[in-house]
Amino acid sequence: MPIEAGWWQAARRVESPNHNARPHGEVSALVLHSISLPPGEFGGEHIERLFTNTLDPRAHPYFATIADLRVSAHLLIRRDGECVQFVPFDRRAWHAGRSRWFDGERERCELNDFAVGIELEGDEVSAYRDAQYRSLARVTVALMTHYPALSPERITSHAHIAPLRKTDPGPAFDWAYFRRCLYAERSPSAQRTA
Numbered sequence: 345m346p347i348e349a350g351w352w353q354a355a356r357r358v359e360s361p362n363h364n365a366r367p368h369g370e371v372s373a374l375v376l377h378s379i380s381l382p383p384g385e386f387g388g389e390h391i392e393r394l395f396t397n398t399l400d401p402r403a404h405p406y407f408a409t410i411a412d413l414r415v416s417a418h419l420l421i422r423r424d425g426e427c428v429q430f431v432p433f434d435r436r437a438w439h440a441g442r443s444r445w446f447d448g449e450r451e452r453c454e455l456n457d458f459a460v461g462i463e464l465e466g467d468e469v470s471a472y473r474d475a476q477y478r479s480l481a482r483v484t485v486a487l488m489t490h491y492p493a494l495s496p497e498r499i500t501s502h503a504h505i506a507p508l509r510k511t512d513p514g515p516a517f518d519w520a521y522f523r524r525c526l527y528a529e530r531s532p533s534a535q536r537t538a
């Protein structure tokens with residue numbers, strides 16, 4: 345499935361107002377996250393409501409602490425593998441916060457400027473679902489095709505770029521398995537002969 349005007353055609357579209365322009369127009373990294381609302385619970389519409397500024401602060405005690413946040417990600421991958429896109433990839437979504445990354449020779453801050461942010465629905469300790477790895481591999485290949493500056497070694501995590509604040513997507517995320525899914529998605533014939 346291609347990306348058209350910044351939207352992945354395989355995703356369900358739920359537009360978030362939480363985005364602005366990328367200062368250099370660059371799309372060259374991918375940051376993986378995880379989220380569950382309320383924490384540890386899966387399903388429901390709360391994540392979509394958080395990213396569209398419509399979360400009811402009275403619906404759960406935790407929501408009162410986050411309902412005023414203005415945050416977003418480009419994409420959410422639900423437990424069943426469904427993809428929901430909130431922000432076009434050409435726009436700057438608000439997922440990484442204060443962050444820094446060694447990009448070759450130089451240290452760079454503010455990864456939101458040039459990264460795509462993908463949230464996996466999860467709680468960092470429960471195993472992610474196979475359907476999530478497969479959807480993530482599919483959209484990552486679509487992104488690498490559309491944005492050639494984005495390569496497999498430029499895939500990182502929120503925990504890696506904000507280590508004192510964040511731990512997602514956590515120890516449950518199987519990087520080796522994700523790399524295998526990515527490789528299989530890029531070269532389907534390799535999968536058949538493996």
Ligand SMILES: [Zn+2]
Pocket residue numbers: 376377378439502510512
């Ligand atoms: Zn995160």
